[in-house]
Amino acid sequence: MERPVVPESAGSEVEGSVKAIKQNIAHLHKLFLGENLKEDDPEVAHTYKLFLDTWHELSAAQSPDLAWWCQGRWDPATGKDLDQSQIIDNDPDFTIRSWMAVMSYLMMDYKFIYE
Numbered sequence: 071m072e073r074p075v076v077p078e079s080a081g082s083e084v085e086g087s088v089k090a091i092k093q094n095i096a097h098l099h100k101l102f103l104g105e106n107l108k109e110d111d112p113e114v115a116h117t118y119k120l121f122l123d124t125w126h127e128l129s130a131a132q133s134p135d136l137a138w139w140c141q142g143r144w145d146p147a148t149g150k151d152l153d154q155s156q157i158i159d160n161d162p163d164f165t166i167r168s169w170m171a172v173m174s175y176l177m178m179d180y181k182f183i184y185e
């Protein structure tokens with residue numbers, strides 16, 4: 071999913087974006103937890119609420135800067151530094167950290183940790 075896919079614009083839901091975000095959440099539930107969920111499943115709605123609440127909080131704070139340890143500065147496969155044009159050191163759409171919240175939530179699930 072591209073970074074600038076935001077759930078709202080000017081206070082209104084971006085329908086296509088919300089659908090894409092929920093589809094991606096359902097995919098992540100399958101990938102991390104083995105759950106076959108539809109995008110209208112209550113668990114997807116719960117995870118989407120986490121994404122949206124995080125996005126609202128970050129939007130209100132208007133701080134696009136990513137902490138150093140959250141920045142994309144090197145290729146994880148090779149360990150080599152990325153070209154300056156590829157470095158991700160900010161989150162102007164507040165979606166990177168919203169997805170980080172979702173990933174943290176999924177990775178803290180009992181099914182991910184113990185199975």
